[in-house]
Amino acid sequence: MNETVINIEHLKKSFGDKTVLKDINIKVMKGENAVTLGKSGTGKSVTLQCIIGLLPADSGKIEIFGQDISYLSGNEMTELRKRMGFLFQSGALYDSMSVRENLQFPLKRVFKLKQDEMDEAAFNRLKEVGLEDAIDKMPSELSGGMRKRVALARTLILNPEIVLYDEPTTGLDPATSREISELIRDIQKLHNITSMIVTHDMECVKITSDRIYILKDGEYICNGTYDELEKSNDNFIKSFF
Ligand SMILES: Nc1ncnc2c1ncn2[C@@H]1O[C@H](COP(=O)(O)OP(=O)(O)OP(=O)(O)O)[C@@H](O)[C@H]1O
Numbered sequence: 001m002n003e004t005v006i007n008i009e010h011l012k013k014s015f016g017d018k019t020v021l022k023d024i025n026i027k028v029m030k031g032e033n034a035v036t037l038g039k040s041g042t043g044k045s046v047t048l049q050c051i052i053g054l055l056p057a058d059s060g061k062i063e064i065f066g067q068d069i070s071y072l073s074g075n076e077m078t079e080l081r082k083r084m085g086f087l088f089q090s091g092a093l094y095d096s097m098s099v100r101e102n103l104q105f106p107l108k109r110v111f112k113l114k115q116d117e118m119d120e121a122a123f124n125r126l127k128e129v130g131l132e133d134a135i136d137k138m139p140s141e142l143s144g145g146m147r148k149r150v151a152l153a154r155t156l157i158l159n160p161e162i163v164l165y166d167e168p169t170t171g172l173d174p175a176t177s178r179e180i181s182e183l184i185r186d187i188q189k190l191h192n193i194t195s196m197i198v199t200h201d202m203e204c205v206k207i208t209s210d211r212i213y214i215l216k217d218g219e220y221i222c223n224g225t226y227d228e229l230e231k232s233n234d235n236f237i238k239s240f241f
């Protein structure tokens with residue numbers, strides 16, 4: 001079905017007298033991955049933070065699963081967040097915790113599960129990212145690409161229906177970036193996850209995007225598939241491809 005999962009209308013966000021988001025409009029359908037392309041400092045991360053509710057919007061509407069988040073109570077927002085996963089740019093793991101403990105941390109916080117249920121969840125998620133052998137390693141024993149995989153597994157452990165990714169491949173070499181991008185795409189399709197990705201990595205865009213949104217001066221100036229936008233004659237759009 002063509003169910004809208006994320007619907008943003010006329011989102012506006014300023015810091016002091018600096019308007020970052022002027023008029024953001026986007027609809028993301030169930031199972032779709034919407035990628036945002038925009039220059040550095042133009043409000044891509046701010047957009048994601050407004051969607052999660054980490055930053056309050058100044059005006060406009062953010063609807064997730066048909067619920068306008070500005071009308072939700074603290075408890076309702078907490079319930080909604082359980083259905084959403086975030087992979088932040090740093091993808092930071094807790095250095096003093098093993099891979100197993102890192103994965104189980106969100107489970108302990110949100111659900112009351114028995115240890116063997118948590119072990120099974122951690123193992124299954126690590127298997128999905130190809131790292132089940134690393135379950136008892138410490139983050140310091142892992143490469144950058146492995147850490148990203150573990151962070152991805154941790155994001156997915158609560159079975160989110162929506163995942164927001166902020167620069168999921170930064171700091172990785174091209175081959176590892178490609179692997180992570182393919183993993184994101186495969187897991188996305190497997191679980192029919194709805195997602196938004198913010199990235200500068202054009203190969204990640206090519207691999208993962210169903211639709212690309214171009215952000216300029218606080219608005220999405222156009223959107224299209226990779227193949228459509230790649231052929232654009234617009235100089236601004238061309239600068240990304
Ligand atoms: N909490 C905040 N308080 C004040 N200003 C902020 C805050 N968060 C972001 N900004 C400002 O908003 C603008 C957009 O920031 P944002 O982090 O969204 O950019 P971005 O598009 O994600 O850039 P990059 O590609 O470099 O990650 C910047 O000018 C930034 O300084």
Ligand SMILES: [Mg+2]
Pocket residue numbers: 044045046166
């Ligand atoms: Mg950013």
